[in-house]
Amino acid sequence: MKLHKIVVAVLALGVAAGALAQAKPEVLVKQRQAAMTLQGKYFGPLAAMAQGKAPFDAAVVARNAGYLEALSRMPWDGFDASTKDVKSGTLPVVYSDAAKFKQAGENMQAAVDKLVAASKGKDEAATKAAIGGVGKTCGGCHDDFRQKP
Amino acid sequence: MTYKHFTTTTAALHFRVALLALLLAVAGAAGAQGNAKQGEYLVKAGGCIGCHTDNKEAAVPFAGGRALKTPFGTFYGPNITPHPQAGIGRWSEADFVRAMRHGVRPDGANYFPAFPYPSFTKISDQDLRDIWAYLRTLPPDARASQEHDLGLFFRWRPLLSVWKWLFFTPGEFKADAGATPVVNRGAYLTQALGHCGECHTPRNILGGPKLGRYLAGGKGPEGKTVSNLTPTRLKKLTDGELKDFLTLGLTADGDVPAEAMGEVIRNTTSKLLPEDLAALIAYLRTLPPIE
Numbered sequence: 001m002k003l004h005k006i007v008v009a010v011l012a013l014g015v016a017a018g019a020l021a022q023a024k025p026e027v028l029v030k031q032r033q034a035a036m037t038l039q040g041k042y043f044g045p046l047a048a049m050a051q052g053k054a055p056f057d058a059a060v061v062a063r064n065a066g067y068l069e070a071l072s073r074m075p076w077d078g079f080d081a082s083t084k085d086v087k088s089g090t091l092p093v094v095y096s097d098a099a100k101f102k103q104a105g106e107n108m109q110a111a112v113d114k115l116v117a118a119s120k121g122k123d124e125a126a127t128k129a130a131i132g133g134v135g136k137t138c139g140g141c142h143d144d145f146r147q148k149p
Numbered sequence: 150m151t152y153k154h155f156t157t158t159t160a161a162l163h164f165r166v167a168l169l170a171l172l173l174a175v176a177g178a179a180g181a182q183g184n185a186k187q188g189e190y191l192v193k194a195g196g197c198i199g200c201h202t203d204n205k206e207a208a209v210p211f212a213g214g215r216a217l218k219t220p221f222g223t224f225y226g227p228n229i230t231p232h233p234q235a236g237i238g239r240w241s242e243a244d245f246v247r248a249m250r251h252g253v254r255p256d257g258a259n260y261f262p263a264f265p266y267p268s269f270t271k272i273s274d275q276d277l278r279d280i281w282a283y284l285r286t287l288p289p290d291a292r293a294s295q296e297h298d299l300g301l302f303f304r305w306r307p308l309l310s311v312w313k314w315l316f317f318t319p320g321e322f323k324a325d326a327g328a329t330p331v332v333n334r335g336a337y338l339t340q341a342l343g344h345c346g347e348c349h350t351p352r353n354i355l356g357g358p359k360l361g362r363y364l365a366g367g368k369g370p371e372g373k374t375v376s377n378l379t380p381t382r383l384k385k386l387t388d389g390e391l392k393d394f395l396t397l398g399l400t401a402d403g404d405v406p407a408e409a410m411g412e413v414i415r416n417t418t419s420k421l422l423p424e425d426l427a428a429l430i431a432y433l434r435t436l437p438p439i440e
Contacts, residue, residue: 037402044403051397051419091374135398139408148366148376148407 032078
Protein backbone atom coordinates (compact mmCIF):
# COMPACT_ATOMS: atom_id res chain seq x y z
CA MET A 1 0.00 0.00 0.00
CA LYS A 2 2.75 2.35 1.07
CA LEU A 3 4.87 1.34 -1.90
CA HIS A 4 1.88 1.93 -4.12
CA LYS A 5 1.58 5.50 -2.85
CA ILE A 6 5.25 6.11 -3.47
CA VAL A 7 4.95 4.82 -7.01
CA VAL A 8 1.98 7.11 -7.63
CA ALA A 9 3.84 10.08 -6.15
CA VAL A 10 6.91 9.43 -8.27
CA LEU A 11 4.75 9.03 -11.35
CA ALA A 12 2.89 12.26 -10.58
CA LEU A 13 6.15 14.13 -10.16
CA GLY A 14 7.43 12.63 -13.34
CA VAL A 15 4.35 13.76 -15.22
CA ALA A 16 4.62 17.28 -13.72
CA ALA A 17 8.29 17.54 -14.65
CA GLY A 18 7.52 16.12 -18.06
CA ALA A 19 4.81 18.70 -18.57
CA LEU A 20 7.31 21.48 -17.78
CA ALA A 21 9.92 20.09 -20.08
CA GLN A 22 7.37 19.89 -22.85
CA ALA A 23 6.38 23.57 -22.73
CA LYS A 24 6.57 24.80 -26.29
CA PRO A 25 9.58 27.02 -27.05
CA GLU A 26 7.23 29.81 -28.18
CA VAL A 27 5.45 29.67 -24.82
CA LEU A 28 8.73 29.78 -22.90
CA VAL A 29 9.76 32.88 -24.85
CA LYS A 30 6.42 34.55 -24.18
CA GLN A 31 6.66 33.78 -20.49
CA ARG A 32 10.21 35.00 -20.04
CA GLN A 33 9.34 38.17 -21.92
CA ALA A 34 6.38 38.67 -19.60
CA ALA A 35 8.73 38.41 -16.61
CA MET A 36 11.03 41.01 -18.20
CA THR A 37 8.10 43.30 -18.98
CA LEU A 38 6.92 43.20 -15.38
CA GLN A 39 10.42 43.92 -14.13
CA GLY A 40 10.31 47.03 -16.28
CA LYS A 41 6.93 47.95 -14.85
CA TYR A 42 8.12 47.78 -11.25
CA PHE A 43 11.65 49.05 -11.81
CA GLY A 44 10.78 52.10 -13.94
CA PRO A 45 9.22 54.20 -11.16
CA LEU A 46 12.16 53.42 -8.86
CA ALA A 47 14.67 54.62 -11.45
CA ALA A 48 12.71 57.86 -11.78
CA MET A 49 12.83 58.31 -7.98
CA ALA A 50 16.54 57.53 -7.80
CA GLN A 51 17.23 60.35 -10.24
CA GLY A 52 14.93 62.84 -8.60
CA LYS A 53 12.44 62.83 -11.50
CA ALA A 54 9.71 61.57 -9.19
CA PRO A 55 9.21 62.13 -5.45
CA PHE A 56 10.85 59.44 -3.34
CA ASP A 57 8.27 57.12 -1.78
CA ALA A 58 9.81 54.56 0.55
CA ALA A 59 6.63 52.45 0.68
CA VAL A 60 6.48 52.10 -3.11
CA VAL A 61 10.19 51.29 -3.23
CA ALA A 62 9.82 48.56 -0.61
CA ARG A 63 6.79 47.07 -2.34
CA ASN A 64 8.35 47.12 -5.81
CA ALA A 65 11.65 45.78 -4.49
CA GLY A 66 9.72 42.83 -3.09
CA TYR A 67 8.04 42.22 -6.45
CA LEU A 68 11.39 42.51 -8.23
CA GLU A 69 12.95 40.00 -5.88
CA ALA A 70 10.54 37.36 -7.15
CA LEU A 71 10.46 38.58 -10.76
CA SER A 72 14.25 38.64 -11.04
CA ARG A 73 14.23 34.85 -10.51
CA MET A 74 11.66 34.11 -13.17
CA PRO A 75 13.02 34.72 -16.68
CA TRP A 76 16.01 32.40 -16.64
CA ASP A 77 14.52 28.94 -17.12
CA GLY A 78 12.74 30.42 -20.12
CA PHE A 79 16.06 30.68 -21.96
CA ASP A 80 15.97 26.95 -22.55
CA ALA A 81 18.11 25.63 -25.40
CA SER A 82 14.86 24.66 -27.18
CA THR A 83 14.05 28.37 -27.63
CA LYS A 84 17.20 29.03 -29.62
CA ASP A 85 15.42 29.38 -32.94
CA VAL A 86 12.39 31.30 -31.77
CA LYS A 87 12.42 34.89 -32.97
CA SER A 88 13.23 37.20 -30.07
CA GLY A 89 15.68 39.87 -28.98
CA THR A 90 18.22 37.42 -27.62
CA LEU A 91 21.66 37.17 -29.20
CA PRO A 92 23.04 33.68 -29.97
CA VAL A 93 25.65 34.11 -27.23
CA VAL A 94 22.87 33.50 -24.66
CA TYR A 95 22.98 29.85 -25.72
CA SER A 96 26.62 29.57 -26.80
CA ASP A 97 28.02 31.04 -23.57
CA ALA A 98 25.36 29.98 -21.11
CA ALA A 99 27.75 30.32 -18.14
CA LYS A 100 28.40 33.99 -18.85
CA PHE A 101 24.69 34.60 -19.33
CA LYS A 102 23.90 32.85 -16.05
CA GLN A 103 26.48 35.03 -14.31
CA ALA A 104 24.89 38.18 -15.73
CA GLY A 105 21.49 37.05 -14.45
CA GLU A 106 22.93 36.30 -11.03
CA ASN A 107 24.56 39.74 -10.89
CA MET A 108 21.14 41.27 -11.39
CA GLN A 109 19.53 39.09 -8.71
CA ALA A 110 22.29 40.05 -6.28
CA ALA A 111 21.72 43.74 -7.04
CA VAL A 112 17.98 43.28 -6.46
CA ASP A 113 18.70 41.57 -3.13
CA LYS A 114 20.77 44.57 -2.12
CA LEU A 115 17.90 46.83 -3.05
CA VAL A 116 15.47 44.77 -0.99
CA ALA A 117 17.78 45.06 2.02
CA ALA A 118 18.29 48.80 1.51
CA SER A 119 14.57 49.44 1.05
CA LYS A 120 13.96 48.04 4.54
CA GLY A 121 16.27 50.67 6.06
CA LYS A 122 15.76 54.40 6.41
CA ASP A 123 18.70 55.51 4.30
CA GLU A 124 17.25 57.18 1.22
CA ALA A 125 20.66 57.79 -0.39
CA ALA A 126 21.67 54.15 0.04
CA THR A 127 18.35 53.01 -1.41
CA LYS A 128 18.77 55.29 -4.43
CA ALA A 129 22.29 53.96 -4.94
CA ALA A 130 20.94 50.41 -4.79
CA ILE A 131 18.33 51.29 -7.44
CA GLY A 132 21.15 52.59 -9.65
CA GLY A 133 23.01 49.33 -9.04
CA VAL A 134 20.05 47.31 -10.31
CA GLY A 135 19.82 49.50 -13.43
CA LYS A 136 23.48 48.89 -14.20
CA THR A 137 23.09 45.11 -13.98
CA CYS A 138 20.02 45.20 -16.25
CA GLY A 139 22.00 47.21 -18.79
CA GLY A 140 25.12 45.12 -18.24
CA CYS A 141 23.23 42.04 -19.39
CA HIS A 142 21.51 43.85 -22.27
CA ASP A 143 25.00 44.94 -23.41
CA ASP A 144 26.07 41.48 -24.41
CA PHE A 145 22.94 39.40 -24.70
CA ARG A 146 20.20 41.45 -26.27
CA GLN A 147 19.84 42.82 -29.77
CA LYS A 148 19.46 46.56 -30.02
CA PRO A 149 16.13 47.69 -31.35
CA MET B 150 59.84 126.54 -22.11
CA THR B 151 58.62 125.35 -25.39
CA TYR B 152 61.23 122.65 -25.34
CA LYS B 153 60.20 121.58 -21.88
CA HIS B 154 56.57 121.47 -22.87
CA PHE B 155 57.45 119.31 -25.82
CA THR B 156 59.27 116.75 -23.70
CA THR B 157 56.42 116.53 -21.21
CA THR B 158 53.89 115.80 -23.90
CA THR B 159 56.17 113.25 -25.50
CA ALA B 160 56.68 111.55 -22.17
CA ALA B 161 52.95 111.63 -21.53
CA LEU B 162 52.31 110.21 -24.97
CA HIS B 163 54.83 107.44 -24.42
CA PHE B 164 53.19 106.66 -21.13
CA ARG B 165 49.76 106.52 -22.71
CA VAL B 166 50.96 104.29 -25.52
CA ALA B 167 52.60 101.98 -23.02
CA LEU B 168 49.45 101.89 -20.91
CA LEU B 169 47.31 101.20 -23.94
CA ALA B 170 49.63 98.40 -25.04
CA LEU B 171 49.47 96.91 -21.56
CA LEU B 172 45.69 97.11 -21.49
CA LEU B 173 45.45 95.51 -24.90
CA ALA B 174 47.80 92.73 -23.82
CA VAL B 175 45.73 92.03 -20.73
CA ALA B 176 42.51 92.11 -22.72
CA GLY B 177 44.05 89.87 -25.37
CA ALA B 178 45.18 87.35 -22.77
CA ALA B 179 41.75 87.36 -21.16
CA GLY B 180 40.09 86.85 -24.55
CA ALA B 181 42.37 83.97 -25.44
CA GLN B 182 41.95 82.22 -22.15
CA GLY B 183 39.25 79.59 -21.93
CA ASN B 184 36.39 79.63 -19.47
CA ALA B 185 36.84 76.64 -17.15
CA LYS B 186 33.21 76.65 -16.03
CA GLN B 187 31.97 76.39 -19.60
CA GLY B 188 34.72 73.84 -20.21
CA GLU B 189 33.35 71.64 -17.45
CA TYR B 190 30.02 71.51 -19.26
CA LEU B 191 31.68 70.82 -22.59
CA VAL B 192 33.72 67.99 -21.08
CA LYS B 193 30.44 66.40 -19.99
CA ALA B 194 28.95 66.95 -23.43
CA GLY B 195 32.07 65.29 -24.84
CA GLY B 196 31.84 62.30 -22.50
CA CYS B 197 35.61 62.51 -21.85
CA ILE B 198 35.25 60.91 -18.44
CA GLY B 199 34.09 57.60 -19.96
CA CYS B 200 37.37 56.54 -21.56
CA HIS B 201 39.66 58.61 -19.35
CA THR B 202 38.49 57.04 -16.07
CA ASP B 203 38.88 53.42 -15.04
CA ASN B 204 35.64 51.57 -14.42
CA LYS B 205 36.57 50.60 -10.90
CA GLU B 206 34.70 51.77 -7.86
CA ALA B 207 37.36 54.19 -6.49
CA ALA B 208 38.86 55.26 -9.82
CA VAL B 209 40.09 58.87 -10.00
CA PRO B 210 38.16 60.80 -12.65
CA PHE B 211 40.25 61.61 -15.74
CA ALA B 212 43.27 59.66 -14.45
CA GLY B 213 42.80 57.10 -17.21
CA GLY B 214 42.71 53.31 -17.29
CA ARG B 215 39.46 52.38 -19.02
CA ALA B 216 39.89 49.53 -21.50
CA LEU B 217 38.30 49.69 -24.94
CA LYS B 218 38.37 46.25 -26.54
CA THR B 219 38.30 46.54 -30.33
CA PRO B 220 39.08 44.12 -33.16
CA PHE B 221 42.50 45.82 -33.41
CA GLY B 222 43.39 45.28 -29.77
CA THR B 223 42.70 46.82 -26.40
CA PHE B 224 43.15 50.55 -25.93
CA TYR B 225 43.52 52.13 -22.51
CA GLY B 226 42.37 55.72 -21.98
CA PRO B 227 45.35 57.77 -20.71
CA ASN B 228 45.61 60.08 -17.71
CA ILE B 229 44.54 63.61 -18.72
CA THR B 230 44.93 65.28 -15.34
CA PRO B 231 47.59 68.03 -15.18
CA HIS B 232 50.19 65.76 -13.54
CA PRO B 233 53.57 66.68 -15.12
CA GLN B 234 54.76 63.09 -15.67
CA ALA B 235 51.67 60.85 -15.52
CA GLY B 236 49.23 63.29 -17.10
CA ILE B 237 49.32 66.22 -19.51
CA GLY B 238 50.70 68.79 -17.05
CA ARG B 239 53.51 69.78 -19.39
CA TRP B 240 51.31 70.37 -22.38
CA SER B 241 50.61 73.83 -23.75
CA GLU B 242 47.18 74.88 -24.92
CA ALA B 243 48.54 74.61 -28.48
CA ASP B 244 49.55 70.98 -27.83
CA PHE B 245 46.01 70.25 -26.68
CA VAL B 246 44.37 71.99 -29.62
CA ARG B 247 46.65 70.09 -32.03
CA ALA B 248 45.80 66.76 -30.38
CA MET B 249 42.08 67.40 -30.66
CA ARG B 250 42.08 69.03 -34.09
CA HIS B 251 44.71 66.91 -35.84
CA GLY B 252 45.07 63.72 -33.81
CA VAL B 253 48.76 64.35 -33.20
CA ARG B 254 50.72 63.97 -29.97
CA PRO B 255 52.97 66.80 -28.78
CA ASP B 256 55.98 64.73 -30.01
CA GLY B 257 54.41 64.57 -33.48
CA ALA B 258 53.28 60.92 -33.46
CA ASN B 259 49.75 60.07 -34.58
CA TYR B 260 47.05 59.05 -32.18
CA PHE B 261 45.05 55.90 -32.76
CA PRO B 262 41.51 56.86 -33.70
CA ALA B 263 40.29 55.07 -30.57
CA PHE B 264 40.75 58.65 -29.41
CA PRO B 265 37.82 60.06 -31.39
CA TYR B 266 39.64 62.98 -32.99
CA PRO B 267 37.80 62.43 -36.29
CA SER B 268 34.84 63.83 -34.31
CA PHE B 269 36.70 66.18 -31.95
CA THR B 270 38.39 67.94 -34.88
CA LYS B 271 35.01 69.61 -35.41
CA ILE B 272 34.97 71.25 -31.98
CA SER B 273 35.20 75.05 -32.23
CA ASP B 274 38.37 76.93 -31.21
CA GLN B 275 36.59 78.63 -28.34
CA ASP B 276 35.18 75.35 -27.01
CA LEU B 277 38.64 73.76 -27.22
CA ARG B 278 40.09 76.62 -25.17
CA ASP B 279 37.32 76.25 -22.59
CA ILE B 280 37.87 72.49 -22.34
CA TRP B 281 41.59 73.04 -21.93
CA ALA B 282 40.96 75.64 -19.20
CA TYR B 283 38.80 73.13 -17.32
CA LEU B 284 41.28 70.26 -17.66
CA ARG B 285 43.93 72.52 -16.07
CA THR B 286 41.77 72.83 -12.96
CA LEU B 287 41.65 69.06 -12.30
CA PRO B 288 43.67 67.75 -9.37
CA PRO B 289 46.85 66.17 -10.78
CA ASP B 290 46.93 62.41 -10.32
CA ALA B 291 50.05 60.26 -10.54
CA ARG B 292 48.39 57.18 -12.02
CA ALA B 293 50.61 56.12 -14.94
CA SER B 294 48.91 55.68 -18.30
CA GLN B 295 48.84 52.12 -19.54
CA GLU B 296 50.32 50.99 -22.87
CA HIS B 297 47.76 49.89 -25.46
CA ASP B 298 47.69 46.17 -26.08
CA LEU B 299 47.43 45.90 -29.85
CA GLY B 300 47.93 43.33 -32.56
CA LEU B 301 51.50 43.19 -33.87
CA PHE B 302 50.64 44.93 -37.12
CA PHE B 303 48.42 47.62 -35.66
CA ARG B 304 50.77 48.98 -33.05
CA TRP B 305 52.93 50.54 -35.76
CA ARG B 306 51.94 54.20 -35.54
CA PRO B 307 53.25 55.39 -38.93
CA LEU B 308 50.51 53.22 -40.44
CA LEU B 309 48.09 55.71 -38.96
CA SER B 310 49.18 58.29 -41.52
CA VAL B 311 47.57 56.11 -44.15
CA TRP B 312 44.47 55.66 -42.04
CA LYS B 313 44.21 59.40 -41.52
CA TRP B 314 44.72 60.06 -45.21
CA LEU B 315 41.85 57.71 -45.99
CA PHE B 316 39.37 58.53 -43.27
CA PHE B 317 40.26 61.75 -41.45
CA THR B 318 39.28 65.27 -42.48
CA PRO B 319 40.52 67.86 -40.01
CA GLY B 320 38.58 71.06 -39.50
CA GLU B 321 36.02 72.86 -37.42
CA PHE B 322 32.31 72.09 -37.72
CA LYS B 323 30.65 74.08 -40.47
CA ALA B 324 27.03 75.01 -39.98
CA ASP B 325 24.61 73.99 -42.71
CA ALA B 326 23.23 77.24 -44.13
CA GLY B 327 20.01 75.47 -45.05
CA ALA B 328 19.31 74.26 -41.51
CA THR B 329 17.92 76.13 -38.51
CA PRO B 330 20.28 77.30 -35.74
CA VAL B 331 18.72 74.68 -33.44
CA VAL B 332 19.41 71.85 -35.88
CA ASN B 333 22.95 73.14 -36.40
CA ARG B 334 23.51 73.21 -32.66
CA GLY B 335 22.24 69.63 -32.48
CA ALA B 336 24.50 68.62 -35.36
CA TYR B 337 27.49 70.16 -33.58
CA LEU B 338 26.68 68.36 -30.33
CA THR B 339 26.15 65.06 -32.14
CA GLN B 340 29.05 65.18 -34.60
CA ALA B 341 31.72 67.07 -32.68
CA LEU B 342 31.41 66.89 -28.90
CA GLY B 343 29.08 63.91 -28.49
CA HIS B 344 31.03 61.86 -31.07
CA CYS B 345 27.90 59.68 -31.38
CA GLY B 346 29.04 58.37 -34.76
CA GLU B 347 32.11 56.71 -33.24
CA CYS B 348 29.82 53.93 -32.00
CA HIS B 349 26.59 54.42 -33.95
CA THR B 350 28.16 54.52 -37.42
CA PRO B 351 29.36 51.07 -38.49
CA ARG B 352 32.99 50.69 -39.55
CA ASN B 353 34.61 49.00 -42.53
CA ILE B 354 37.34 46.38 -42.30
CA LEU B 355 40.02 49.09 -41.89
CA GLY B 356 38.17 50.68 -39.00
CA GLY B 357 37.01 53.62 -41.09
CA PRO B 358 33.41 54.81 -40.80
CA LYS B 359 30.92 53.71 -43.46
CA LEU B 360 29.71 57.21 -44.15
CA GLY B 361 26.75 56.04 -46.22
CA ARG B 362 25.44 54.51 -43.03
CA TYR B 363 26.00 57.51 -40.77
CA LEU B 364 24.40 56.83 -37.36
CA ALA B 365 22.53 53.84 -38.82
CA GLY B 366 23.75 51.43 -36.14
CA GLY B 367 24.93 47.88 -36.51
CA LYS B 368 28.11 46.63 -34.92
CA GLY B 369 29.85 49.00 -32.50
CA PRO B 370 33.61 49.27 -31.90
CA GLU B 371 33.54 46.58 -29.24
CA GLY B 372 31.62 44.16 -31.47
CA LYS B 373 28.30 44.74 -29.74
CA THR B 374 25.24 45.80 -31.64
CA VAL B 375 24.27 49.46 -31.48
CA SER B 376 20.99 51.16 -32.34
CA ASN B 377 20.04 52.94 -35.52
CA LEU B 378 19.62 56.66 -34.71
CA THR B 379 18.12 57.65 -38.06
CA PRO B 380 14.37 58.31 -38.34
CA THR B 381 13.83 54.72 -39.53
CA ARG B 382 14.12 53.72 -35.91
CA LEU B 383 13.62 56.96 -33.97
CA LYS B 384 10.28 57.82 -35.57
CA LYS B 385 8.78 55.24 -33.20
CA LEU B 386 9.58 57.51 -30.26
CA THR B 387 8.15 60.95 -29.48
CA ASP B 388 10.44 63.83 -28.52
CA GLY B 389 9.23 63.44 -24.94
CA GLU B 390 10.05 59.74 -24.89
CA LEU B 391 13.49 60.39 -26.36
CA LYS B 392 14.15 63.13 -23.81
CA ASP B 393 13.14 60.83 -20.96
CA PHE B 394 15.28 58.05 -22.37
CA LEU B 395 18.33 60.30 -22.68
CA THR B 396 17.95 61.75 -19.19
CA LEU B 397 16.59 58.82 -17.15
CA GLY B 398 18.16 55.93 -19.03
CA LEU B 399 14.77 54.30 -19.19
CA THR B 400 12.00 53.85 -21.73
CA ALA B 401 8.37 54.56 -20.90
CA ASP B 402 7.75 50.87 -20.13
CA GLY B 403 10.71 50.66 -17.75
CA ASP B 404 13.10 49.02 -20.18
CA VAL B 405 16.79 49.70 -19.58
CA PRO B 406 19.28 50.22 -22.44
CA ALA B 407 22.54 48.33 -22.69
CA GLU B 408 25.03 49.56 -20.15
CA ALA B 409 27.31 50.94 -22.88
CA MET B 410 24.59 53.52 -23.57
CA GLY B 411 23.49 53.65 -19.93
CA GLU B 412 26.89 55.05 -19.12
CA VAL B 413 26.69 57.62 -21.92
CA ILE B 414 23.31 58.70 -20.57
CA ARG B 415 24.64 59.07 -17.01
CA ASN B 416 27.83 60.88 -18.06
CA THR B 417 26.66 62.93 -20.98
CA THR B 418 23.12 63.18 -22.30
CA SER B 419 21.49 63.52 -18.86
CA LYS B 420 23.90 66.41 -18.16
CA LEU B 421 23.00 68.40 -21.26
CA LEU B 422 21.10 71.66 -20.90
CA PRO B 423 17.44 71.12 -21.86
CA GLU B 424 17.86 73.29 -24.97
CA ASP B 425 20.95 71.32 -26.04
CA LEU B 426 19.16 68.00 -25.60
CA ALA B 427 16.22 69.33 -27.60
CA ALA B 428 18.63 70.50 -30.33
CA LEU B 429 20.30 67.09 -30.45
CA ILE B 430 16.94 65.37 -30.90
CA ALA B 431 15.87 67.93 -33.51
CA TYR B 432 19.03 67.18 -35.48
CA LEU B 433 18.55 63.40 -35.33
CA ARG B 434 15.06 63.93 -36.79
CA THR B 435 16.62 65.53 -39.88
CA LEU B 436 18.93 62.60 -40.70
CA PRO B 437 18.23 60.66 -43.88
CA PRO B 438 16.37 57.49 -42.86
CA ILE B 439 18.52 54.39 -43.34
CA GLU B 440 17.18 50.86 -42.97
